[in-house]
Amino acid sequence: MKKMLFLLIVAIFPALAMASPFGLKMGMTLKDIAKECEGKPEFVKNDAYIIKPKKSHPSFEHYIVFVDKNKGLYQIKAISSAISTNDYGTELQSSFNATKDRVAKRYGEPTIRDEIDPGSVFQDGNYWMYTLKGGARTLAAIWGKDENLADNLDMVILECSASEISTHQGFLILYYFFKNSDNIEDEQDSVL
Numbered sequence: 001m002k003k004m005l006f007l008l009i010v011a012i013f014p015a016l017a018m019a020s021p022f023g024l025k026m027g028m029t030l031k032d033i034a035k036e037c038e039g040k041p042e043f044v045k046n047d048a049y050i051i052k053p054k055k056s057h058p059s060f061e062h063y064i065v066f067v068d069k070n071k072g073l074y075q076i077k078a079i080s081s082a083i084s085t086n087d088y089g090t091e092l093q094s095s096f097n098a099t100k101d102r103v104a105k106r107y108g109e110p111t112i113r114d115e116i117d118p119g120s121v122f123q124d125g126n127y128w129m130y131t132l133k134g135g136a137r138t139l140a141a142i143w144g145k146d147e148n149l150a151d152n153l154d155m156v157i158l159e160c161s162a163s164e165i166s167t168h169q170g171f172l173i174l175y176y177f178f179k180n181s182d183n184i185e186d187e188q189d190s191v192l
Helices: 002-018 030-035 090-107 125-134 181-189
Strands: 042-045 048-051 060-068 072-080 111-116 137-144 153-162 169-178
Touching: 030 048, 030 060, 030 072, 072 181, 090 137, 090 153, 090 169, 125 137, 125 153
Parallel strands: none
Antiparallel strands: 042 048, 048 060, 060 072, 072 169, 111 137, 137 153, 153 169
16 A cells, blocks of 8 residues: 555656746745745836746746736746847747747647738748738747646747847747636726
8 A cells, every 4th residue: 555655656746846837836926936036036017027937948038927916926928038030030930849849748739820911011931020020920839728738727828029129030938827817817907
């Protein structure tokens, strides 16, 4: 009996230890988050704080957490360092696909949203970055909403973003929305 219990604990503990993005879990307080970070969370505005998690990923340089004073952590936003790319967005798309495949190992195959506004006059591929920067193009991978995700997550989104400064630089932005995020939005919107 003891041997079976030990094997069960050994099998479950690694899954629990590895669970949660960047070592952060739904509902964590700022104090809890600070324990999982290098340095103290830096207040930005509203519920947003810049952090540097101990369990960071080399593809991402900036991390922002959204923490409600009553319900705790409800969203994580990770932003890559700048990715130099050509007009076609080749390097940015390549980084997107590599990161998408890594995230898919944990959360399964995503829904891909690869669209350009049909009204855009810049339909040709050599305007890929130009249309991304202008908001006429979207490239995103979406996990969740119609499926149950691990780690108390409601949705995970990976998207490409163009630099404000140059059409030859882009970023990847990875969002984690926990299951409590909808309730917090509803509470915030109730005053409107």
